[in-house]
Amino acid sequence: MTAATIGHASATTKHKHASSSLWAENLSSLWFLLPIIIVFSILTLIPLVQSFFYSLTDYDGYSTTFNFVGVSNYVAIFKDPSLLSALGFTLLYAFATTLLVTCFAIPLAVTLNKAMWGRSFARSLFFFLGVPAQAIIGLIWQYIFSPLGSGVMNKVLAVFGIPNVPWLADDNWARFCVIFVAVWMQVGWHATLYLAYLQTIPADLYEQARVDGANSRQQFFHITLPQLIPGIVVSMFLLMTGGLKIYDLPYTLTGGGPGYSTNTLSQAIILKGIGQSQYGLGSALSVLFTLACIIVIAAQTGIANAVEKRFQ
Amino acid sequence: MTPSQRELVKKIIRTIVVLALALICAVPLYYVLISSFKTSIDMIKNPLGLPARWTFDNYKEAFADGTIVRAFINTLIVTVVAVALQVLIGSMAAFGVIYKKSKFTAIVGGVLMVTFAIPAQATMLPLYRMESDFGLVDSLLGLIVLYMGSSVFCYFLIVGYMKSLPQELFEAAKIDGAGPWRIYYRIVLPLITPILTTVVVFQVMGTWNDFLLPSVFLSSTENQTVVLQVYNAVQQFSTNWPLFMTITVLALVPVFIFFCFCQKWIVSGLVAGSVKG
Numbered sequence: 001m002t003a004a005t006i007g008h009a010s011a012t013t014k015h016k017h018a019s020s021s022l023w024a025e026n027l028s029s030l031w032f033l034l035p036i037i038i039v040f041s042i043l044t045l046i047p048l049v050q051s052f053f054y055s056l057t058d059y060d061g062y063s064t065t066f067n068f069v070g071v072s073n074y075v076a077i078f079k080d081p082s083l084l085s086a087l088g089f090t091l092l093y094a095f096a097t098t099l100l101v102t103c104f105a106i107p108l109a110v111t112l113n114k115a116m117w118g119r120s121f122a123r124s125l126f127f128f129l130g131v132p133a134q135a136i137i138g139l140i141w142q143y144i145f146s147p148l149g150s151g152v153m154n155k156v157l158a159v160f161g162i163p164n165v166p167w168l169a170d171d172n173w174a175r176f177c178v179i180f181v182a183v184w185m186q187v188g189w190h191a192t193l194y195l196a197y198l199q200t201i202p203a204d205l206y207e208q209a210r211v212d213g214a215n216s217r218q219q220f221f222h223i224t225l226p227q228l229i230p231g232i233v234v235s236m237f238l239l240m241t242g243g244l245k246i247y248d249l250p251y252t253l254t255g256g257g258p259g260y261s262t263n264t265l266s267q268a269i270i271l272k273g274i275g276q277s278q279y280g281l282g283s284a285l286s287v288l289f290t291l292a293c294i295i296v297i298a299a300q301t302g303i304a305n306a307v308e309k310r311f312q
Numbered sequence: 313m314t315p316s317q318r319e320l321v322k323k324i325i326r327t328i329v330v331l332a333l334a335l336i337c338a339v340p341l342y343y344v345l346i347s348s349f350k351t352s353i354d355m356i357k358n359p360l361g362l363p364a365r366w367t368f369d370n371y372k373e374a375f376a377d378g379t380i381v382r383a384f385i386n387t388l389i390v391t392v393v394a395v396a397l398q399v400l401i402g403s404m405a406a407f408g409v410i411y412k413k414s415k416f417t418a419i420v421g422g423v424l425m426v427t428f429a430i431p432a433q434a435t436m437l438p439l440y441r442m443e444s445d446f447g448l449v450d451s452l453l454g455l456i457v458l459y460m461g462s463s464v465f466c467y468f469l470i471v472g473y474m475k476s477l478p479q480e481l482f483e484a485a486k487i488d489g490a491g492p493w494r495i496y497y498r499i500v501l502p503l504i505t506p507i508l509t510t511v512v513v514f515q516v517m518g519t520w521n522d523f524l525l526p527s528v529f530l531s532s533t534e535n536q537t538v539v540l541q542v543y544n545a546v547q548q549f550s551t552n553w554p555l556f557m558t559i560t561v562l563a564l565v566p567v568f569i570f571f572c573f574c575q576k577w578i579v580s581g582l583v584a585g586s587v588k589g
Contacts, residue, residue: 032407032492035401039401039464044427044435044461046442048435112330131567132521133520133522133563135523139546155359251523269436269437286436289434
């Protein structure tokens with residue numbers, strides 16, 4: 001407190017004596033910040049403003065003229081079945097993968113943190129599944145689920161006498177497949193994140209609990225889980241933001257189909273805005289998408305802060 | 313059973329269960345690898361077994377027209393240039409914010425924070441138009457420009473680490489007459505090498521693996537990145553599955569090698585990124 005006051009006082013006197021050098025310092029920090037300001041303006045700020053502007057027009061992407069059409073693009077979004085389907089599946093994907101990955105990754109991390117043979121091999125293997133490009137993983141699984149000769153999934157099931165499943169040809173199975181592959185891919189990645197948090201839990205907490213006669217289930221729910229809360233917050237945040245932005249995996253696995261059942265918002269923006277020259281509609285979708293991301297992230301941050309406070 | 317015997321039994325069961333699960337999860341990767349050494353007929357007749365006769369024809373065919381080599385070179389160029397610029401811009405911004413705290417730097421920091429929530433897809437349509445105005449669509453340079461946007465992510469990871477540097481360090485250097493560029497280059501950069509390595513490893517992965525931007529912005533074969541090449545291989549060799557599997561293996565080999573060398577840094581990146589949240 002005192003030190004801070006003194007520091008503040010000396011800063012004020014310095015300010016009077018050396019305002020010109022201070023100005024020079026401000027200028028130098030401007031030079032350091034200039035590149036990121038340029039990048040931000042060109043790649044984020046200007047495009048966002050443009051998206052908002054064109055979302056109010058009937059612009060097609062290449063004509064020289066366009067008309068203002070008010071909010072009719074926004075109204076059109078809620079009347080277009082392909083877009084409603086994209087919205088629905090994107091939300092389903094984001095929530096389902098967030099929940100499922102969390103439910104599998106925590107027990108996996110706890111198990112991988114215990115003594116066993118081949119532990120670092122198993123850790124690396126689970127972790128590696130999350131490293132290749134989602135697009136490549138999507139393509140690999142497309143072959144595995146395929147009804148053609150490469151469709152090894154149905155062949156394996158046939159060995160157990162299970163009839164062929166129309167994995168990617170049925171709406172609900174296709175949704176299941178996309179989410180299944182996403183979970184398969186990401187569980188190990190998030191388990192690795194949890195492992196890092198598990199290793200920071202002080203061992204004497206467990207020591208104490210054992211002395212008090214707590215069994216391993218009680219230890220998990222009363223020590224491990226509460227101590228993991230910061231990790232859970234981070235992991236779910238990453239899953240949720242990544243889930244809302246999903247594009248690669250459904251696009252390569254199902255192409256958004258059958259019909260529009262696994263269409264995503266990202267795919268819809270690209271298709272409308274670039275593929276179908278409905279630039280205004282695509283822009284309106286971009287604006288809504290940005291708002292949705294900001295709202296979900298803000299809500300999640302709020303909930304996370306409340307939960308964290310309760311457990312501290 | 314004594315407690316130590318019980319521990320041993322538990323350990324054995326745990327080992328069996330976890331390794332079995334790990335191997336089941338790895339089957340798709342095994343399937344891709346093993347299929348790349350088979351003929352089409354062998355692959356259909358015997359999908360999961362070892363090849364009846366090991367063949368390397370798929371690999372010869374994959375390299376035959378040279379597009380895969382071209383794709384590797386393209387991806388390498390884009391990744392190296394983009395990541396170098398991202399880390400440079402990100403670390404400069406972080407230094408600017410830390411070095412001199414003022415209203416201006418606080419505002420910049422706050423604005424960048426909000427940017428974090430804005431998805432790349434939301435700015436893609438205007439960026440596509442902008443790049444086509446400048447003739448940057450379907451060029452590696454255009455792709456690199458777009459990847460500059462990730463500088464903001466680099467900034468976040470680096471600024472979190474830089475905050476832990478003692479402020480006296482800057483004061484002492486200033487008294488010795490060092491200017492801000494000298495302090496940035498000679499003192500700060502060497503001190504933050506751990507986070508720089510982490511950021512580089514993370515960004516290399518993200519850029520190398522990206523599909524969204526190449527699939528929208530690149531169209532000609534000679535500009536393809538590796539991931540795009542694999543995607544196009546599906547259409548190109550529609551039923552020549554072993555060839556597709558071979559190209560996939562070729563695309564995964566560098567990723568696997570990278571993973572083996574950088575696993576430690578990927579983990580530290582996960583943790584560093586999570587501290588910033």
